Amino acid sequence: MSTPANIGYLYAGILVAAGFVFVILATTVSGLLSPHNPTKEKLQTYESGETPIGSAWVQYPLGFYIYALLFVAFDVDIVFVISWAVIFKQLSIFGFCEIVFFIVVLAIGLLYAWRKGVTRWI
Amino acid sequence: MFQLSDLYLLAPEISLVLLALVVMVIDLFTKRRIVIATVSLVGLIVPVGFVIAQAVTYTGPRTALFRMLVVDQYSLFFRVIFLIIAAFMVLASYNYLGKYIKAEGEFYVLMLFSVVGMMLMASTGELISIYIALELTSFPLYAMAGLLRSSTKSSEAALKYVLLGAMSSAILLYGFALLYGLTGTTDLQGIAQSFKSFGNGNLMVIVADVLIIAGFGFKISAVPFHMWAPDIYEGAPTPATAFFSVGSKAAGFAALIRILVYGGLWQADLTPLIVVLGVVAVLTLILGNFAAAVQTNIKRMMAYSSIAQAGYILVGVVATLTMSQKNHTAASSGIAAVLFFILVYVVTNLGAFSGIIALSNLTGGEKIEDFRGLWHRSPLLTVCTSLCLLSLAGIPPVAGFFSKVFIFTAAWQLGQPWLVIIALLCSIVSIVYYGRIIKVMFFDAPRKEERLVAPISLSTTITLATAALLVLTVIVTVVLDAANPAALSLFASLLGK
């Protein structure tokens, strides 16, 4: 693991660990230092001054789910584009045509979804 | 490795993809069903033209795009079948869509994409491509099953289809992964080459094959992987059901035979595999036919009938596999019979389903008793539907009779007399339930007296299907002349070396 190629992982690992430590430290320390005397009003969910009614666990409209599905579709797309981008030079014009076809087809799909009114839901 | 001429070999699929994209764009700008349907139908001329051009200028099997694509007579034969399905579907679904489904554009686009997948399934010679093509075939089917948004049965059908489809794909992929692990390549020709060196009775080969057969078993609804079929056929919109029953099945068989034969799996000793396939075939025949006999809903009956038909095809496949090692030419006669059977089945089932769509559209019921006395109310539709049903039952002199005879004689000659006897007994049972519908339509008293007038597109479809059936009956030898070299072409790459 000490080869130069992998040394970057070490830095990334240190960063991740530091992130965890920071979050844990910040929450525990503030929990220890802050005064603690709750009342009913303080524990209530803050809804911009309104009194919250019912549970926050409501069923969300299906429209959101389509957004999620579209997101997944284009997230998968990213994987292909990354692997294309790293060897862009070697592939030259041929690879460019391939990815253009790929993205144009996806764009038509997105255009279709957009025109069919996925983005409106009222 | 990549040449522009490769694109010509892929031209039917490419033009079909472009057609689907064009239909998508048109659907955005017009609400009129007639425009979308016309564009779909007229646009089909381009891929048909390319397939005909390729068939006429055919010189020998060719591979393209890094050997992913295989254009031989076998793939051309199936491309023709799938384009026939597409054309029939556009016509047959037209009225139903307007009446029940408010998503014509989506239906046609999904259908076209699915047909692209089917054509690719028949003409790819590489495992990953076959898998992607299979998913391209299946995804639209899942969506089509759920197109009836107001019906809970339709939603249930779609959900069941997605879950079981995903599971079968996983099983199939497991089989593919084992094949890749064994041979180190996903290219079917490469697999065929390395199978030459495999000793007999390699356990992993059997396991991989059984997994692959199980995966495709779902797509072709062979027992014991059939249980999705009746529910989904019943719940889905009727045109979609027609599409499942012919498209998914033909494509499943196309890819399965391609892997088993072109992939050279027959070179290892596959006795256990043949036993497994034989048992599957027998179960499929028995359960399909006997369950169909007791159904009251006509769509459920057609579901079990299509399961039974898969059984007959499996008989042909088993017979071919047993013989492949000893005699390629003889073995290919089994595949030729299977190809002919699939073609006839596709045309007949589409005809029968268009008849059912029309009649249940007009009477408003899907129970067999709703079809009482239709002979008095709509003679043309009744006669055409009955002809198709007779052909499914295998009554002479319709094409269905010949297709069954070919499969049975081929299987008999290839040394599977027991399978043939069981299949024969089962087809006697099938006469009972097909005959019952015909009896109900012709001899029972009608519930109402008024005449039924079928919409023009549906009566065109069913007349066309019946006409195609009759033409097939007349030109049996011509079709066989095309099917025989198609079957042989599967062995060509291995024999050439």
Added chain:
Amino acid sequence: MTFEIVSFVVLAVATVATAIGVIAFKNAIHSALSLILTLLFLALFYLQLQAMFIAVVQILIYAGAIMVLFLFVVTMLASDQDELALRNQIPWQRMVGGLLGLILVAALSYLLFTGAQVTGTTASHAESLKQAITTYQGDTQAFGMALFHGFLFPFEVTSLLIVVAILGALVFGRRTN
């Protein structure tokens, strides 16, 4: 070497702990978050095996996209959670699940301790993969070369597959009226 072993043990413990969390938490959201952590730790395993590309895909697709879907489903169904907990009582479910799990563990350990040696053709394939990675200076590059050269056909068909998936989502998401 020791660093690898230490990091492996730490990761293994963390992964198993979060995986247990997925089935142990009563709240579905907590389970989902725990699953994200499990998937992230798996990505770190891939990194440790120097499979950078698979690690990235694991984070992008599994910890990202798939988990978004999970969370959306949870929020869509969350309103009748209590009911769900009551209904989910198939008596033999736990027993069969446990049995299947045991069989899996047994089969995998059998393979691990006896049969799973990389030999013959398999070894040469693994060797050729290694070769490709050194030639193209990285596994992402090697994957790209394979995808855009040999496997360009399934790659292009994948774009159609994604479009069909979008269409399917539209069909099911459509309002019923």
